Structure formats: structure tokens, C-alpha cells
Amino acid sequence: MPDWVQAGYSEYAKRLPRECALELKEIPLATRSKNTDIARAIEKESESILASIPAQERVIALDVLGKPQTTQTLADALRDWQMQGGNTSLLIGGPDGLSVNCLARANQRWSLSGLTLPHPLVRIVLAEQLYRAWSLLNHHPYHR
Numbered sequence: 001m002p003d004w005v006q007a008g009y010s011e012y013a014k015r016l017p018r019e020c021a022l023e024l025k026e027i028p029l030a031t032r033s034k035n036t037d038i039a040r041a042i043e044k045e046s047e048s049i050l051a052s053i054p055a056q057e058r059v060i061a062l063d064v065l066g067k068p069q070t071t072q073t074l075a076d077a078l079r080d081w082q083m084q085g086g087n088t089s090l091l092i093g094g095p096d097g098l099s100v101n102c103l104a105r106a107n108q109r110w111s112l113s114g115l116t117l118p119h120p121l122v123r124i125v126l127a128e129q130l131y132r133a134w135s136l137l138n139h140h141p142y143h144r
Helices: 003-015 038-051 071-084 100-105 119-137
Strands: 058-068 088-091 108-111
Touching (some): 003 119, 038 100, 071 119
Parallel strands (some): 058 088, 058 108
């Protein structure tokens, strides 16, 4: 990823307290060329994604057809996750999305936007929105 992506993600991740820490697990994209079988590339990526998720983990898949979120619904989800304990994996697919298997593993599917966002930008938007949700729950002025 370009430096600006890492800088943007890191800025919001470092603002979150330890009890709401973000841990980025980057899965390499399958090799693509003009002759690539995209379905096979997505499947190869999904095998790596699914192998990285512990069996008991709560999973949210980011998907264009997922349920739209607001800052308040994200804050409510964050509060619930903190109350329930355990970890939550937020799956961001590659440029061609997530496989059917990844979507099936998800407890929920969310859409960040009706817009098509550049793949690298999604991690920044997600980190910022998680920080904003945490700010809202903790009456921090950032969320305004």
C-alpha cells in the first residue's frame, strides 16, 4: 500500500484505546493479469482470509450489498461488541470483493457506502469511523 494509506490508517488506529485496539492483518492479493481467472483469484484470497480468522471470532464482511451503516449504528455495534467481549474481524475484500465463502462465514454484512470506494481507502474510512463511533460512545468531541 502507498505510504498515505498506512499513514491514514495508523492515525486513527493509534487514537483508539487499548481496549478497542485495531489490528491490521493484510492478506496478499492473488496475482492478477489480463488472463487471470478472477473467480479463482477471489477464492485463493478467501482461503487465506478464512484461515486467519479464529473459529469463535465475530465476523463482519464489508460488502456492497450489505446493510448500510450510520455513525450511530456503528457506535451501537461497537458498544455491543465491548459488552460481549471477544474479538471482531472486519473483512475487507480485494478489488474484486469477497468470496461466497467469506460472506457465508460473516455474522453480518455491512456496506460503508453506496459509492465504490478505492480498495486502499476503505481501511482508512473504516478506522476513522470506528474511532468516530468510539468518540461518540465516550462523549469525546471528535464525533461532532
